[in-house]
Amino acid sequence: MASENKFEPTNPTLKWIEDRLPLMGLIYNSIGGGYNVPRNLNYWWNFGVLAGFMMVVQIVTGIILAMHYIPNIDLAFDSVQHIKRDVNYGWLLQAIHANGASMFFIVVYVHILRGFYFGSYKAPREILWFLGIIIYLIMMATGFMGYVLPWGQMSFWGAKVITNLFSVFDFIPFIGDGIVNWLWGGFSVGQPTLNRFFSLHYLLPFVLVGVVILHVWALHIPGSTNPLGIDAKGKHDKIPFHPYYTAKDAFGLGVFIIFFAAFVFYIPDFLGHPDNYIKANPLVTPTHIVPEWYYLPFYAILRAIDNKLIGVLAMFSSILIMFAMPWLDGARVRSMRFRPLSRFFFWLFVANGIFLGYLGQRAPDDILWFGLVATSYAQMATFFYFAYFLIIMPLVSRMETTKPVPTSIAAAVLEANKKG
């Protein structure tokens, strides 16, 4: 959406610079007064900015931690302890970075589900949505490799389990046989593995920044969606990003920082696993190997299926299937506010995802309810997960009678105001 307000500096020096490199204008048109945004965004729209904030936090703390961390299998564990004990404010940086990963995933999960609920993946925002999925995949890879770096028991065994998954591709001619050894750089998870994970853990965040820039670029072509899901048309439908959304995002960010700080200062190890306070030992397998909480639903899908190859494919598909959402969902109305049946299934999907997460951290043969083991429940939940995308979404979106949609955003604001 072209902006009506143009950035024109009055200061001659700034004008001289702006005429040659319109960097300030770029910022102004991205997150300043030059970017016009629907006036009715609710607090769920804060989470994009929060995700950007977390990305910066992780990069800044990560760069400083990398100055003290040693990617050596004999020294890595102790170097993390050295950071926490001897480096000035190292305990703070380490706690921010370790909990920051979880916070990043929390805000991104909300951000993604916001997209589900309000139909943000629908035309004309498909590419914006694809870039978001790519960001999420890069985050998962980065988070996984970062968790390996402290070289605790769960780091080591998590790395072993996840890299071993690639052994299912051994049927591929020529490359299949050695794929896991190639990933490890040896015949087990060891020094070359740790070193390359460190290298990639430092690289991928900058790839992430690149994709995020594309994501924001793609966002600015059609502009933000909004809770009503209707296109902003009239001049009263939009307001400038600054000061309205800078003020709103600042408040949201403040609340989020309190949440974040509660973990960092009071329960810094709550989201971690105690076994990661034990140095990695290739000879001692932990009783339960569990990934970080943010991978648990996908871990449950992986383990739900008896056939390892199909399990791995199901796990990857469970994320890749989001690429098809713009076409799986055939509804003309974007927002689930006007699609009560879709809304009902959406919340079931969310509950099912949390349930999968719960199952992911149970042992597969744990007997849960009605004499059924965790794997049985995981199979049901996995079925629902895929059924949501492949059966429920295509059918419900095309058959559901939607509620009447307001004619414009401004009209809806006036209407709501009349009601008080």
Add this chain to the structure above:
Amino acid sequence: MLKNIKIKGLLAGLVGATIAFSGATAAESTAKHPERHHYESAGIFGKFDIPSIQRGLQVYREVCSACHSLNLVAFRTLGDIGYNEDEIKAIAAEYDIDTIDETGEVTSRPGIPADYFPSPYANEQAARASNNGALPPDFSTIVKAREHLSFMPWSSVYGEDYVIALMTGYHDEPPAGFDLLEGLFYNDAFEGNQIAMTPPLSDGIIEYADGTETTVEQMSYDVANFLAWVSDPTMQARKEMGLKVMLFMFVFVVLLYFTNKRVWKKVKKGEDIDPSEV
């Protein structure tokens, strides 16, 4: 509608979290759930219980250190638990630290504050050989490594509580029908209930410098406090900074809230909209 979404989202989250973490640590364990004790270090205003930690250091030095190393703890850090420079020098000097003299011979010298607590064994093999094949774990992060926190406080296991439960969990005789392996001891706090560690504490085994009675319970409590400090030496600094950050953020967020409200005042109500143009 927005309220509706918020409430539903919140409910879904709460219910999910409750289900998800209720059984997290309770998974068929043979170990008795450790009893909860009170520590001065607990809670958001938690402070290190210095006298207890100092007594715990004494228990470690006179009892535990016969088998357990403390590889990541330097003598200099004892300043954090109330020892002055001279006391630290004196403690360090009581230890022999391996070194190499100018002719290249391996020898030893008295410790200095920059040294770390030396290991009781030369290597893992030596440690196992002296302990019936079992390896006494290093104590540097032991309390954190035994802490299983859960959303349900009653199913959480705190590292200090575990240490106390283990120290006081020995039974002279295993329950009837329990098949105790040769050379192991029955302990109801330990996973599997048989442990290679000889019961390390008994009433009056040492004499506290401050005259506190050395019951097994007292020594367990003190050594738990000491090991908690060892595992998390920045706990107090962290909580003190946390309090400042929280107080600042609460005030700042209130200001941001009213700023936001004021910025949005007209726009929120649509007073800027000309109804004829809608």
